[in-house]
Amino acid sequence: MEVNSINKGIVIDHIRAGLGMKVLDHLGVDQAKDTVALIMNATSAKHGRKDIIKIENLTDVDIAALGLFDHSATVNVIEDGKIKQKIHLSLPETVRGVIKCKNPRCVTSVEPSIQHIFHLVDAGREEYRCEYCDEIVRL
Amino acid sequence: MNLTGRSFIEPPDFSVEELDGLIDFAGEIMAKPSAYAERAKGSLLATLFYEPSTRTRFSFEAAMLKLGGQVIGFSGEQSSSAAKGESISDTIRTVACYADIAVIRHPKEGSAKVAAAAAGIPVINGGDGGHQHPTQTLTDLMTIKLEKGRLSNLKVGLCGDLKFGRTVHSLARALCRYDGIEFILISPEELRVPDYVKVDISGAGGCAYREVERMQDVLPELDILYMTRVQKERFFNEEDYIRLKDSYILDAEKMRLAREDMTVMHPLPRVNEIAAEVDSDPRAVYFKQAKNGMYARMALILSLLGIE
Structure with missing residues (x-):
């Protein structure tokens, strides 16, 4: 199967197979006017199988939150048909509005205006701590 | 030690030196309470107690009154606009229009942090659920x-x-x-x-x-x-x-x-x-x-x- 290379935009590569849809959903590009390609289960020397996302003309994405979904992925920013920047994702230090606190005693369960905020406590164990109630969650 | 305008939501909000300073200051007040009897004259403490409390509420009220200040507040969710569904942020914002400092006790964990972020006046956590009681x-x-x-x-x-x-x-x-x-x-x-x-x-x-x-x-x-x-x-x-x-x-x-x-x-x-x-x-x-x-x-x- 062939998917054309892009002249300007981003390519999110090395996404763990099966997570592509989730990443795409987070990016919220379903309303995009430009070309978006999701390649699932592509052959990967590193992982065996991988997903790839290509988005034409978009270069401004929430890199920090992407790392939360799959910190083994890479983001290539393409300009003039060339890789201008290669970003290796990692777990973000702070995540806003992505992880929901499941502690029923947390104030986020009743206060409508506040954003769910989590802070990384242990990257190795992939653990985050709620800004408000300190509940620790593992991804 | 300068804690002016700050809130006290959990112990890490203050450094060890600041905690020590507060303890020493409390000891000075205990040794000579009469010297502090008028210090907070003209200041108003708001006590927002969404949950029952004896010691914490009374000791805050007694503390403010002994400093010459005054106290307003409510005790029990039913006697506040929370019963009408008002958010913590809106309640504290309103209270901050009248009071100089506020103490809040609320059953939800993290509620005092939310209040402090919205208040614009110093907020003290008087107990947020099973979380903290600084x-x-x-x-x-x-x-x-x-x-x-x-x-x-x-x-x-x-x-x-x-x-x-x-x-x-x-x-x-x-x-x-x-x-x-x-x-x-x-x-x-x-x-x-x-x-x-x-x-x-x-x-x-x-x-x-x-x-x-x-x-x-x-x-x-x-x-x-x-x-x-x-x-x-x-x-x-x-x-x-x-x-x-x-x-x-x-x-x-x-x-x-x-x-x-x-x-x-x-x-x-x-x-x-x-x-x-x-x-x-x-x-x-x-x-x-x-x-x-x-x-x-x-x-x-x-x-x-x-x-x-």
Whole structure:
């Protein structure tokens, strides 16, 4: 199967197979006017199988939150048909509005205006701590 | 130490030096309360108590009145606009139009942090669910300093419901920043301290902890025994409750196992976890603790208002 290379935009590569849809959903590009390609289960020397996302003309994405979904992925920013920047994702230090606190005693369960905020406590164990109630969650 | 305009939501909000400064200031007020009788004249404290409270609310009100200030507030969700569905942020924003400083007690964890972010005036956490109770910690630190003469190199037994015990969570997070603190966490397995408290204790460098189930096993080695109540309804099954309930009740017989200079503390209210016979033991300081709390809160109010 062939998917054309892009002249300007981003390519999110090395996404763990099966997570592509989730990443795409987070990016919220379903309303995009430009070309978006999701390649699932592509052959990967590193992982065996991988997903790839290509988005034409978009270069401004929430890199920090992407790392939360799959910190083994890479983001290539393409300009003039060339890789201008290669970003290796990692777990973000702070995540806003992505992880929901499941502690029923947390104030986020009743206060409508506040954003769910989590802070990384242990990257190795992939653990985050709620800004408000300190509940620790593992991804 | 300059705490003017700041809020006190959890012990890490203040440095160890700032906590020490507050304790010393509280001691100065206790030594000569008349010198501070007019210091907060013209200032207004708002008390937002969405949950019942005796000690905390009364001690805040007494503290402000003894400083010459005034108090407004409500006690019980039904007597506020929360009953109409108003958010915490909106309530505190409104209260901040009238008051200079506010204390909030609310059943949800993190509620005081939300209030502080919206208020624009100093906010004090008077207890947020089973999470934190930093002014009780200030009281506890002051009591330990007065009784032991130090806040370092102590072996501290925290006993009872350590999972939902907010006073324990705050005290552990404050004390672990002092040198040479060792905690012995005495509780049934179901009621052990939350993971985040262990993360803070472990991350504090010079602090260690171990978890045990029975008070009797560790009493002889403690400098301080900090008691809290274990409620029957917190246990997952009746069998465990029957097996362990006596391990969390302090009486004269168990006190004989403890050292002569051990200090017994309790944030109160006490139900049956400390037998009345222990009250006359000179090692029991929980009623002194309650009194210290008023001076600690006087020092805190003045400091946050920026009054010398």
